[in-house]
Every structure is written in C-alpha cells, then in structure tokens.
Amino acid sequence: MRTRSILITGASRGLGAALAHAYAAAGVDLILTARSEEALASVCSDCRSSGAKVSCIPLDLTSEASIDEALAEIKLIGLPDLLIANAGVYSGRQANGMLEPRAEQNQQLSVNLLGTIQFLDQCAQGMKDRGSGHLVLISSLAAIQPQPDSPAYSASKAGLAFWGRSMAEDLADHGVQISIVYPGHIESQQTEMQVGALPGLMPAPRAAEIIRQGIDKKRARIIFPRHLYWLILVSNLLPGWLRRRVNRPFRYHVARDDRPE
Numbered sequence: 231m232r233t234r235s236i237l238i239t240g241a242s243r244g245l246g247a248a249l250a251h252a253y254a255a256a257g258v259d260l261i262l263t264a265r266s267e268e269a270l271a272s273v274c275s276d277c278r279s280s281g282a283k284v285s286c287i288p289l290d291l292t293s294e295a296s297i298d299e300a301l302a303e304i305k306l307i308g309l310p311d312l313l314i315a316n317a318g319v320y321s322g323r324q325a326n327g328m329l330e331p332r333a334e335q336n337q338q339l340s341v342n343l344l345g346t347i348q349f350l351d352q353c354a355q356g357m358k359d360r361g362s363g364h365l366v367l368i369s370s371l372a373a374i375q376p377q378p379d380s381p382a383y384s385a386s387k388a389g390l391a392f393w394g395r396s397m398a399e400d401l402a403d404h405g406v407q408i409s410i411v412y413p414g415h416i417e418s419q420q421t422e423m424q425v426g427a428l429p430g431l432m433p434a435p436r437a438a439e440i441i442r443q444g445i446d447k448k449r450a451r452i453i454f455p456r457h458l459y460w461l462i463l464v465s466n467l468l469p470g471w472l473r474r475r476v477n478r479p480f481r482y483h484v485a486r487d488d489r490p491e
C-alpha cells in the first residue's frame with residue numbers, strides 16, 4: 231500500500247493534536263509543526279506509538295525566517311499529499327469592554343492570515359507543479375457569522391477562507407483541491423479563554439473526526455455543527471435590531487493569561 235503523507239500545522243495541542251492522533255497509523259507519514267517544541271515532541275511520540283512515521287518541524291508563522299526554514303525542511307522530506315493549515319490564535323473583547331490591544335489584533339492577522347498564506351503559497355505552487363495535492367484550511371464559523379466581540383479574529387478567518395476560495399479556482403485545473411473548514415466551538419485553549427456562552431461546544435477528537443470524514447469525501451466546505459450553521463443562516467434573515475437582540479446572550483469577552491485584565 232502506498233504511504234500517505236500529511237502535514238498539520240499547530241499540532242502541539244487542541245484541534246491540531248487531535249487531527250494528528252486521528253491520522254496516526256501505519257502507512258502514514260506525518261509532518262507536524264508548531265512553536266512549542268516539548269508539547270510537539272510529545273504529540274509526535276504518541277503518533278509514532280500508533281504506527282505513523284513522524285517528522286517534527288518547528289514553525290513560527292509570525293517569522294518569515296522560520297517559514298522559509300520549515301519550507302526548506304519540507305522540500306527535503308517531500309511535499310505532503312494532504313496539508314492541513316490548522317495553526318491559529320484567538321482574541322477578542324476584554325473584560326473592561328474594550329477590544330483587545332493592537333498587538334493581539336496584529337498577532338491574529340499575522341498568524342491566521344498573513345503567515346498562513348505565505349506558508350501555503352509555496353506549498354500550493356509545489357503541488358500545482360506536481361499535479362496533485364489537497365490543502366485544507368481551518369477557518370471558523372466566525373467567517374460566516376462575524377463576531378462583534380472578535381472582529382480581528384473574524385476578519386482573519388474570513389480572509390483565509392477567501393484566499394482559499396480564490397486559489398481553488400486556479401488549482402482545481404492542476405489536480406490540487408482546497409477544502410475550507412468552518413468549525414464552531416471546540417474544547418481547547420482557545421475556548422478556555424472565552425468567557426460567555428459556548429453553544430455547540432464539542433471535544434477536539436470529535437471535531438477532528440468530522441473534519442477527517444469531510445476530507446475523505448473531498449468536500450469543498452466542511453461546516454459544523456450543522457444546527458448552529460442553520461441557526462446562523464436563519465438569524466441573518468432577521469432585521470438588524472432583532473438579530474442583535476437574539477444574539478445578545480451569546481456576547482462574550484476573552485480572558486487571556488498573557489494580558490493584565
């Protein structure tokens with residue numbers, strides 16, 4: 231049986247780690263990236279125990295040098311068949327009612343959008359030259375229902391989804407597929423920071439399984455949980471004043487450990 235090679239960014243914890251565990255098996259070459267070397271090494275070791283061959287590559291998406299170094303290593307290993315761009319950071323309104331500080335807005339745009347695009351650009355070109363590949367972008371339901379308490383995050387995820395949709399038009403003619411994933415709330419460090427209602431919250435392994443099934447079916451869009459998606463579509467038909475009233479119980483703030491609240 232042919233070995234399948236899969237690259238996952240942001241694999242040190244949360245959804246990325248759950249995806250790595252979901253794919254780890256004999257006959258699979260995993261390439262896992264993140265900044266936290268110890269946490270990443272631990273996920274890599276678990277995946278090796280499940281029979282996968284694993285390469286760990288340090289990657290900081292805010293650093294051009296780090297992106298170039300990671301891409302050079304990936305070139306040596308060989309471009310993956312499947313690349314899941316999962317790494318992302320999250321922030322939003324503070325407990326005092328102000329939006330997050332500018333540094334956090336910049337960080338979200340830098341990791342979720344600019345760094346991710348820069349990393350994906352070269353991989354997409356390589357796949358296009360090869361004539362095969364599958365890119366999966368982890369966006370968010372926030373790209374469909376913009377979050378008034380996380381405007382920078384919503385913009386970063388909508389930007390990533392639009393980048394993917396733009397690229398898909400060209401890549402499809404060269405044997406390269408793009409899937410865009412729009413998840414709702416998943417149990418992780420990201421949702422631990424969110425103080426407020428978390429409708430439809432699901433464990434990361436369950437989310438990873440839904441994504442895996444969508445990837446297997448080569449879906450262009452993977453959106454979940456479905457009931458929340460339908461509620462969003464219906465709420466968007468309401469007049470603005472009523473939609474804001476309906477959405478009021480879902481407003482939140484974000485309590486980050488690295489910020490004085």
Ligand SMILES: NC(=O)c1ccc[n+]([C@@H]2O[C@H](COP(=O)([O-])OP(=O)(O)OC[C@H]3O[C@@H](n4cnc5c(N)ncnc54)[C@H](OP(=O)(O)O)[C@@H]3O)[C@@H](O)[C@H]2O)c1
Pocket residue numbers: 239240241242243244245246263264265266267269289290291292316317318319320341368369370371412413414415416417418419420421
């Ligand atoms: N949790 C949710 O409810 C939810 C909902 C919708 C979409 N998402 C998206 O799903 C993805 C995974 O989120 P999660 O909930 O698993 O969050 P998480 O637990 O905070 O994990 C984020 C991952 O991204 C990596 N990362 C952070 N900054 C990075 C940087 N500068 N360069 C490279 N990697 C970096 C982290 O690793 P290091 O810190 O080790 O670098 C970590 O592995 C994100 O794109 C997120 O926006 C999450």
